[in-house]
Amino acid sequence: MSLNVLFSARPALWPVYEPLLREGLCHAGQEVTIDTDLPPETVDYVVYAPNGGLMDFTPFSRLKAVLSLWAGVEKIASNSSLTVPLARMVDHGLTQGMTEWVVGHVLRYHLGLDRHILTQDGVWAPDPPPLATQRKVCVLGLGALGQAVAEALAALNFNVTGWSRTPKAIDGVTCLSGPAGLRTALSQAEIVVLLLPDTAATENTLNTQTLDLLPAGAKVINPGRGSLVDDDALLLALNSGRVGHATLDVFRVEPLPLDHPYWAHPKVTVTPHIASETRPETAAQVVCENIRRCEAGQPLLHVVDRTLGY
Ligand code: NDP
Numbered sequence: 001m002s003l004n005v006l007f008s009a010r011p012a013l014w015p016v017y018e019p020l021l022r023e024g025l026c027h028a029g030q031e032v033t034i035d036t037d038l039p040p041e042t043v044d045y046v047v048y049a050p051n052g053g054l055m056d057f058t059p060f061s062r063l064k065a066v067l068s069l070w071a072g073v074e075k076i077a078s079n080s081s082l083t084v085p086l087a088r089m090v091d092h093g094l095t096q097g098m099t100e101w102v103v104g105h106v107l108r109y110h111l112g113l114d115r116h117i118l119t120q121d122g123v124w125a126p127d128p129p130p131l132a133t134q135r136k137v138c139v140l141g142l143g144a145l146g147q148a149v150a151e152a153l154a155a156l157n158f159n160v161t162g163w164s165r166t167p168k169a170i171d172g173v174t175c176l177s178g179p180a181g182l183r184t185a186l187s188q189a190e191i192v193v194l195l196l197p198d199t200a201a202t203e204n205t206l207n208t209q210t211l212d213l214l215p216a217g218a219k220v221i222n223p224g225r226g227s228l229v230d231d232d233a234l235l236l237a238l239n240s241g242r243v244g245h246a247t248l249d250v251f252r253v254e255p256l257p258l259d260h261p262y263w264a265h266p267k268v269t270v271t272p273h274i275a276s277e278t279r280p281e282t283a284a285q286v287v288c289e290n291i292r293r294c295e296a297g298q299p300l301l302h303v304v305d306r307t308l309g310y
Contacts, residue, residue: 004032005291020285055081074199087300088302094278102223102275137159137192165308
């Protein structure tokens, strides 16, 4: 039977994804209609991103699954009109991009790159950085992205601790979980990377109490979500020196408002949500594989647990 797939994402992405999805689904032997506008009652699958504007899934009476192009699903996970499985995006390209971005910013802090790049002051005072083995990095969140980041940092010989909701075992990474694990992880973290999802349980993971656990001058890198950080507490910690510098890619309000104190803060680097993005070539393969699986009666990959929100 022919399948109908609705593409509901940023319109500019349609010309990029259309040939990739068409090719991937034909390759899987599916007869398929893919479009940005189909009668809801005829749609089998929705390829979804929040900026496509679709909010009400009620009229989609024969829908089998929603396949998110985004890794973060906080904007759809609690949508009560959605009653079919929701799969999030786990994409090699996205993972590689995040790994490169985080490793780059960790190396910036580890090597103290700003000092000589931004300040040529005529002072000849050799003060070489320590080796990565002596640098303690903590990765909060050990999912598709956090685990890849932790492994890449461990491969560079950083002293890596990771923290997740459930216990994990990752070669070269000290894995912790639970509230006590978070306290242990933060109390030794010279550089903290946040790669948690935006859920009720992760809101303000970095707050006044947890920031206070950090060694003085610790660096914070947040490519996860803005809600993970209590902004007022972080600003206080930056001003007191508890946190030495922060690189923030994600914010509670995006674009970050022009009058937000982060923009002008001398100890904050703002990047405009560019840590990584879904790469159409690899992401389309993930979407097609999930449609193939669903049609074959096999379990979907990367299904969101709607009770946990990720
Ligand atoms: P995953 O769902 O694969 O991993 C989430 C991780 O967070 C898991 O290890 C999970 O633990 C852990 N976690 C969840 N809740 C808690 C909790 N309450 N306490 C402790 N640990 C918790 O997500 P991804 O790795 O794919 O992505 C992470 C986030 O990165 C996304 O949700 C998104 O917000 C962000 N992102 C940002 C991008 C950017 O450009 N800035 C691009 C893409 C994603 P467990 O393993 O035990 O389940």
